[in-house]
Amino acid sequence: GAGVSQSPSNKVTEKGKDVELRCDPISGHTALYWYRQSLGQGLEFLIYFQGNSAPDKSGLPSDRFSAERTGGSVSTLTIQRTQQEDSAVYLCASSLLLGEAEQYFGPGTRLTVT
Amino acid sequence: GENVEQHPSTLSVQEGDSAVIKCTYSDSASNYFPWYKQELGKRPQLIIDIRSNVGEKKDQRIAVTLNKTAKHFSLHITETQPEDSAVYFCAASSSGTASKLTFGTGTRLQVTL
Numbered sequence: 001g002a003g004v005s006q007s008p009s010n011k012v013t014e015k016g017k018d019v020e021l022r023c024d025p026i027s028g029h030t031a032l033y034w035y036r037q038s039l040g041q042g043l044e045f046l047i048y049f050q051g052n053s054a055p056d057k058s059g060l061p062s063d064r065f066s067a068e069r070t071g072g073s074v075s076t077l078t079i080q081r082t083q084q085e086d087s088a089v090y091l092c093a094s095s096l097l098l099g100e101a102e103q104y105f106g107p108g109t110r111l112t113v114t
Numbered sequence: 115g116e117n118v119e120q121h122p123s124t125l126s127v128q129e130g131d132s133a134v135i136k137c138t139y140s141d142s143a144s145n146y147f148p149w150y151k152q153e154l155g156k157r158p159q160l161i162i163d164i165r166s167n168v169g170e171k172k173d174q175r176i177a178v179t180l181n182k183t184a185k186h187f188s189l190h191i192t193e194t195q196p197e198d199s200a201v202y203f204c205a206a207s208s209s210g211t212a213s214k215l216t217f218g219t220g221t222r223l224q225v226t227l
Contacts (some may be wrong), residue, residue, distance in 0.1 A: 010226060033214070033215075034215075041219070041220070042196060042217050042218060042219040042220045043158070043203060043217040043220075045215070045216065045217070048214050056214060058115075087226075091157065091158070102148070102160045102163070103148075103160070103215065105157040105158050105159070106157060107156075107157055108157060
């Protein structure tokens with residue numbers, strides 16, 4: 001079946017503008033995660049959603065970052081007033097269960113803030 | 115919260131040799147330890163995982179060992195091949211409502227001919 005998809009694949013934006021990144025998880029996966037990967041760096045956890053539970057936002061770096069998941073499926077990550085340090089690849093992943101389950105990653109969105 | 119440290123950051127081995135990547139974790143409640151491989155420009159993919167009720171798991175040329183007492187786990191790749199060249203990430207997770215994966219910083223493995 002279809003894997004995790006993300007859009008856009010690349011986004012170039014000017015400093016100060018808002019951006020929205022989209023993630024379509026694998027159908028039936030209840031857990032959805034957002035990570036940030038800066039060039040040559042590891043995976044920085046941002047936020048996860050699990051079913052109808054309140055999301056864990058503990059990894060969001062500032063209040064400019066927010067995310068929502070509508071209808072338990074599609075998720076959008078919004079970055080307001082983008083800064084150059086926001087430039088990175090934003091990866092979405094989904095899994096059947098939270099925690100002890102394989103996470104399937106999307107191809108990522110490469111965000112460049114000029 | 116959980117803290118995962120991974121070493122080395124880069125590793126170069128000759129084709130056919132073995133490669134070992136080591137990780138330590140801080141949260142004794144962690145009980146799930148996956149390893150992901152990320153090839154250049156591609157998404158991370160799970161290659162092997164281990165749960166705390168076992169000490170070792172093998173899958174063909176790759177194996178993972180876990181020492182819960184010392185809170186460290188390792189990835190072993192034998193008979194390395196050029197296609198093993200990638201960045202490898204370890205991670206740790208505890209079960210329960212607060213569980214999420216905490217990743218190590220990655221090891222760039224280069225297998226040379």
